Amino acid sequence: MGRYVARRLLQMIPVFIGATLLIFLMMYSLPGDPVRALWGEQSVDEAQIAAMKKDLGLDLPLWQQYWNYLIGLFQGDFGTQIASQRPVADVIADALPVTVRLALFAFTFTVLVGITLGVIAGLWADTLLDRGMLIFTLLLISVPSFVLGYLAQFVFAFKLGWLTPTVRDSENFSELAMPAIVLASLSLAYVVRLTRTSIVENMRSDYIRTATAKGLPRRRVVGVHLLRNSMIPVVTFLGTDLGALLSGAVITEGIFNIQGVGNTVFQALIRREGSTVVGIVTLLVIIYLCASLIVDLLYAVLDPRIRYV
Template structure:
């Protein structure tokens, strides 16, 4: 297991450098003018342009600028074009997006898995058919429609949650964005749990365990559930990275200054250091999440061993 983890971490290092190089190349190929984008409609004097060009190495070649980026990244000296530390900017945003992603993941994991199990046990019943229709409706609604709709119903009309994010209510005002962000994951997790749980209910080992006199609660709660969790854990592990990076629309609607909001703003300003740093962070989250998922495989199924 230790050798497998080390090998995966080494693969993760290559993935990290490959992803950052590709994103940096895309930003470099865009050919935008970050200095003018930062100034907006205000004129930039030749002296200011020359100073900023020298400071951020904008006149250097592609690989030279990439090496400067890596140097500043690993030494902690990476700054945005506004002069603020990238790590300070991303750190504040990461906390907010992490809270939203945690709410969304718990919502999808608890409600989605529970409803999926009930639907599998009552296959073809009213609950199964109702959840099927609801999940298809939720999956079919894009976030750009679902977020304002939820904001209108639960915040403006019924006044259950705050309308937008406010620092005075750091958790309460993040619940609704988290539920909106996790709704698509909830629908997928529910259908995936229903399919996996239903397949295992018809497996031979379930009939064998039942014929030996084991109680139905133990058969379902221990044997069937454990064997059904592998595809669900895979989905939730990958979905964690999707939740962290896919919050642009949700954070914009609810005015949450998270990672998605920062990424959208940085792209508009051609702020390459911030864009590549955020993508690098998301790559690390993906790598760690997938490694944890692979380790959990061996915990859930003793037959899986990594040599």
């Protein structure tokens, strides 16, 4: 197990460098000058712009800028925001907890509701309940998140008055309920379908027929044997989905006025704040890599036949 973890950690290095280099090159290849944009249409001294670029290191060749970014990253320095001159680490520290609360709320909702509905649909496959579940998940997959968000606002906030249309206090979980469910809707649909398909396939397996023939209670057959082996593809999806929820909150945070990572990335893209975007994406890449490693290690817990050497 230790050798496997060490190999996976070594494999993360080129993936991390490749991902950060790609987003770094994409951001700094965009047209326009973010330093000059600070003055808008006003005239400004070119010497002042050149001095500011030198202070930020933007006058260096692109490869050297990336190298300096990596060196600073290993020292905990994510760079400096151009407009506010704030460290990007401070910007992330302000926005990340909000998005983490939203993403964890959405993730918990996805796991509890998605797996439950998937198990129900799988145990009663080819029934009216199963067909209704498939139609419901297809509808969630087909409807864009911004449509679902505005629809939820219209129905539950403006018509019924059950919830607030926007989030005023990000620490209030009751206000985060509606945006979290909207954010989790697509993931919920996939989890229901994955769980349902895996349950149906494993119901036909020999070990399930053997456990049933031995007279084991149905609760034990389903809860221990069937569910445990059916969770491997679901855990694979959920491991990457946590990172997707963190990075995919741009639209949801915009609709519900949540000042999190998604809104910060959107504003940074408008202002062409490359350091902010690269810093946030770097953090998300680290989360993705760690989640992928944890998922691989969970395989051995779910299926004892899996061994790592």
